[in-house]
Amino acid sequence: MTTSFGRVGVLYGGVSAEREVSLMSGAGVCAALREAGVDAHLFDTGRQSLAELAAADFERVFIALHGRFGEDGTVQGALELLRIPYTGSGPLASGLAMDKIATKHLWLQHGLPTPRFAMLNSQSPLDGLADDLGLPLIVKPAHEGSTLGLTRVESAAQLPQALALACQHDDCALAEQFIRGRELTVPILGTGDDARALPVIEIIAPQGNYDYEHKYVSDETQYICPAQLPDSLARQVQALCVQAYRILGCEGWGRADVMLDAQNRPWLLEMNTSPGMTGHSLVPMGAKANGMSYAELCVAILATARCKVRAPLAH
Template sequence: MSGDFGKVGVLYGGRSAEREVSLMSGAGVCEALRSAGVDAHLFDTGRRSLLELQQEGFERVFIALHGRYGEDGTVQGALELMGIPYTGSGVMASSLAMDKVMTKRVWQQAGLPTPAYAVLRADTDLDAVARTLGLPLIVKPPHEGSTLGVTRVNAAGELRAAYEQAARFDTDVLAEQFIAGRELTVAVLGSGRQARALPVIEIIAPAGNYDYEHKYFSDDTRYVCPAELPAEVAGLVMELSVRAYQAVGCEGWGRADFMLDAQNRPWLLELNTSPGMTGHSLVPMAARAQGMSYAELCVAILAEASCKVREAARHSNET
């Protein structure tokens, strides 16, 4: 089951606002890989230099980092320079997916459904934004995950405080049309034409509040997998997940998040290129629904680890 992967580093922790979640994800992944016979070792990028990966002979890495400096292309670029194969998407796709505004622009260009939005800055006319997009709105930092800094705005007078909350994390802030309905998520495995969607999950949080606490620590949130949807709706959501993933150029694995409105129309919200792998996480849940254990999932993701810059390009200056 383990394959011949050599010495494997599980990159976790890091320096982002999602460090706590990453510590849980990495610990779970490392334990699972070891149970499958992989020579896996935890490596906290928030405490250690990436240069130690080369110095200590790591042959590939599983990226279990979330947020900045781990999911945004920075670590991926360093690993490319060192020639160490890594899991998940490359530099460009990681960077794009980490920026919710840029992701939405790519999706719009590809004709994929995503809620209307505006970018907020310190000098933005917030009243005009509220009039244009309508209320309620969702206000969030474009470069954070795990619902950090996210506010639902029900009245125009609340928009300034929501902007200031999100601006603690980002200079630019995303205001997005609120889509009422059912919250869905779909994991995608593989790359290119081989990418495939796992079963759709519906997230049912208390009072519809799927916040940081309900994502990772509370047992009050319910998950339905596969989601109870008409077959044609489930098929459409899965198809859109793969198309959204491919449009951004993702590889290895990822997860697309949706809202399904009252007319059963799916709306893409965001794409995660290094999803959570904790006990409450959604990708392992979807894999289980297809008969794949947590350890099998981790090994399958690790098996696709690669450098995305081809060797011919890497050595082109030597000839």
């Protein structure tokens, strides 16, 4: 058995709306790590307490949690306090990436392209929104993933219902310009200057509807990896995604979602700091196209685990 990593926890499950996906991700990661000889153990943060986590004697953990209380900086902060090295981004980058509006503001400050948007809450007036952003437009929760609570709005009359749905998941919603074109995603591995993009993946969903069902359940969605793009355009998209990743301060691994419009201009949608690791997931697909197996990917990510906040010197 590989002992270089010591006793490893795989944090999965959790309490977010993405719990079921996280259960699948964590089970896959844990099995792969064990296959590679790692002493890996599942730990469900939705069923087990922080006291149990502190007592588990993990020397490092692989975060396979998605959504709130797993991908938003909260569990990362707890792990910093416990001084347990962990995979992925730190508390600040995780929180920023989970907040789609904060992410967009930061990208815009650095001149990166992202669709026009408006911030909404349940009481926001909707008059003029369709004129400002154009139709169709997207309404989605500002702090949610897996397309939960997302609506593609085709007419202004649909806006109240779309906003109500988004606000079932979040106090804050995002209305976003819809970019017609090709849906791409780019997995990223590494940190800082060492961050590198894996091959670009194109997602072709039935009727262009890449919802929760078509992400995790249906076999109808097509994935083209590497995406059929001119080499120069693929490199441009990859470089943009790595830049977006670095600006947010992401570490270890992640995945950037992009729309490519009819003029082949890429538009950044969001950054995922703890992407899915299920049988339908995209980071393993990109890694495989680069000659890396699922187990090798899991071990490579685990090898980057560390605490990101520098501990104060003892007095």
